[in-house]
Amino acid sequence: MPSLRKTLVAFAAIVMAAVWAFPVYWMVSSSLLSNVTLSRSTPTWFPAGGTLSNYRAVLADGRFGDALWVSLRVTLLTVFVVLIFAFLAALAISRFKFRGRKSFVLALLFIQMLPAEGLFIAQYKMMATTQLLNSVIGVSVLYIAAIIPFTVWMLRGFVAGIPAELEEAAQIDGCSPTGAFFRVTFPLLAPGLVASGVYAFLQAWNEFTIALVIMQDPVSRTLPLWLRAFIEGSRAREIDWGAVMASSTLVAVPVIVFFMVVQGRMTSGLVAGAVKG
Amino acid sequence: MTAAAPVEVETAARELNPRRFKVAPYLLIAPAIVMLVVALGYPLGWQLYTSLHHYGLAQQFGRPAEFVGIENFATLFGSSETWTVVIRSLIFCLVNAGLTLIIGLGAALLMKAVHTVVRLIIQGAMLLAWATPVTAAVTIWIWLFDWHHGVVNWVLAHFWPSMAHYNWLGSQFGFYAVATLIVVWMSVPFVALSIYAGLTQVPDEVMEAAQIDGATAWQRLTRITLPLIRPVLMIVALLQVIWDLRVFTQTRMLQDYQDPLNVDLLGTYIYRVGIGRSDFSMASAFSIFVLLLTVALSWFYVRQLIKEDN
Known part of the structure; x- marks a missing residue:
């Protein structure tokens, strides 16, 4: 009975999809409900009659704005510097042969694997000594260094995909070297720069471990630390889950949207060599 | 404009100046390397140094740390707490x-x-x-x-x-x-x-x-x-x-x-x-x-x- 088997397989796939999507659905659904509704003994499966009052309460509290502002500054500074530095390094390793190239690539790949916990005590001490604890600059410097290696690796693929001959051809046709770069290479590289930029954005925006150590002062919290403060606060008082889920949604939704943009490229970068076998 | 310079150097160098051709890639990777050394290399060095010294609360207040060799590692791996965490x-x-x-x-x-x-x-x-x-x-x-x-x-x-x-x-x-x-x-x-x-x-x-x-x-x-x-x-x-x-x-x-x-x-x-x-x-x-x-x-x-x- 192949048709029965096919139906069962499809059913299993739908159940799996439901299980994986459920937590995100539950977050959004709970964020629309009042704390009274959420405290009932039976769960409310559909947020019929839900309101945005949780969001209003969260946004009215100044701490969200503060954390958003810190996160924005840290993320933008990080993305900006990472893109420039990683682009230059990617040009070097994909367009030049030079002594030390292989060691540099090797170092990047290993650094990219290092866990933040392996260095954060020393980084904390360094920032404490240089008076950069709780500062946007301090945490950004650590983020930039952590994100550069994989970004270089990602951009290297894009740069290598554009033949240098294209640029030379443009110059033979009368373009200046700068003109050839901006009219030929740069437009072709734009998708790569966007993908790398979004990757760097996601890393900096979501980062928790380094921020936890460096940004301990409540006023210099990034958004992930702001979200954690609700969880930590539960020891002192009952959690207002409606408000916390609204907060989670505010943190998660922009990220989910951005993530969809780059997902394909990130996966292929990580396992490209393996798929080709 | 920052992005334009390296390619210019590259194309010019390829034709004219064999010596600049060698410098260009190092200039291009220099900013990335500086960031990595400052934010990862220095802490790594500090960590190596500290792991070989006695560094506790007293050193927080300025007492110089005393060199103890691999004593910290010996203490670390001699403790059952460490092994519990590692195995767990x-x-x-x-x-x-x-x-x-x-x-x-x-x-x-x-x-x-x-x-x-x-x-x-x-x-x-x-x-x-x-x-x-x-x-x-x-x-x-x-x-x-x-x-x-x-x-x-x-x-x-x-x-x-x-x-x-x-x-x-x-x-x-x-x-x-x-x-x-x-x-x-x-x-x-x-x-x-x-x-x-x-x-x-x-x-x-x-x-x-x-x-x-x-x-x-x-x-x-x-x-x-x-x-x-x-x-x-x-x-x-x-x-x-x-x-x-x-x-x-x-x-x-x-x-x-x-x-x-x-x-x-x-x-x-x-x-x-x-x-x-x-x-x-x-x-x-x-x-x-x-x-x-x-x-x-x-x-x-x-x-x-x-x-x-x-």
């Missing part, structure tokens, strides 16, 4: 990586077997879980497992009434169960989509031929599909082991919520020793151990990537 982390890592791989492989096979519409639904759900920021994910799961109003206990109570108010995060077992669910939920999408990409490369003719020859579905899976996608499986398995060994955000945030004690894994242990107790020597020595472990485990993965580069 290894078990946690292997259980999580194993579950993630099995479920991820299952999801990938499902994606291959079903109609395109169903496949897009499951891929969409997976992407949703993958994209969720880890701090938001932990927060959601704590709410799902809330002992009074959580939906998980509500469902379980229908089958086992005693689960109605079970305090998951109050016990070691419950804590690891919730942490494992979060990690697996977050990690399966990457594994499933990577393996699915590998599965699409398996030629249909081979499968048809095997079917005609009378191979059962199980035989086709174990004798043809799995060996053919072995390279992808190896890479995702290795990455999963490395990533699950460094789990930090999930366990730290769960501990912030409710700490049943004795649930530290590698990362949270370093955090407790370094930030909590300010015992920088021990934290440094342990960090170096974790870094060496990561480098050793990464070896195979990095070699694969280098192969691709050449």
Whole structure:
């Protein structure tokens, strides 16, 4: 009975999809409900009659704005510097042969694997000594260094995909070297720069471990630390889950949207060599 | 404009000046190297130095640290607390990586077997879980497992009434169960989509031929599909082991919520020793151990990537 088997397989796939999507659905659904509704003994499966009052309460509290502002500054500074530095390094390793190239690539790949916990005590001490604890600059410097290696690796693929001959051809046709770069290479590289930029954005925006150590002062919290403060606060008082889920949604939704943009490229970068076998 | 300069140098150099040709790549990688040295190299050096010295509270107030050789490492690995954390982390890592791989492989096979519409639904759900920021994910799961109003206990109570108010995060077992669910939920999408990409490369003719020859579905899976996608499986398995060994955000945030004690894994242990107790020597020595472990485990993965580069 192949048709029965096919139906069962499809059913299993739908159940799996439901299980994986459920937590995100539950977050959004709970964020629309009042704390009274959420405290009932039976769960409310559909947020019929839900309101945005949780969001209003969260946004009215100044701490969200503060954390958003810190996160924005840290993320933008990080993305900006990472893109420039990683682009230059990617040009070097994909367009030049030079002594030390292989060691540099090797170092990047290993650094990219290092866990933040392996260095954060020393980084904390360094920032404490240089008076950069709780500062946007301090945490950004650590983020930039952590994100550069994989970004270089990602951009290297894009740069290598554009033949240098294209640029030379443009110059033979009368373009200046700068003109050839901006009219030929740069437009072709734009998708790569966007993908790398979004990757760097996601890393900096979501980062928790380094921020936890460096940004301990409540006023210099990034958004992930702001979200954690609700969880930590539960020891002192009952959690207002409606408000916390609204907060989670505010943190998660922009990220989910951005993530969809780059997902394909990130996966292929990580396992490209393996798929080709 | 910053981006224009290097190419200009490159093109000009190629034609005119062989000496500048050699300088250009070093100028291009210099900014990245400076950042890496400042933010990673210097702390690494400090960590090596500190792990070989006695560095405690007194040194915080300016007393010079005394050189003690490998004494910190000896103390560290002589303590049963360290070994408990290491072994616990290894078990946690292997259980999580194993579950993630099995479920991820299952999801990938499902994606291959079903109609395109169903496949897009499951891929969409997976992407949703993958994209969720880890701090938001932990927060959601704590709410799902809330002992009074959580939906998980509500469902379980229908089958086992005693689960109605079970305090998951109050016990070691419950804590690891919730942490494992979060990690697996977050990690399966990457594994499933990577393996699915590998599965699409398996030629249909081979499968048809095997079917005609009378191979059962199980035989086709174990004798043809799995060996053919072995390279992808190896890479995702290795990455999963490395990533699950460094789990930090999930366990730290769960501990912030409710700490049943004795649930530290590698990362949270370093955090407790370094930030909590300010015992920088021990934290440094342990960090170096974790870094060496990561480098050793990464070896195979990095070699694969280098192969691709050449």
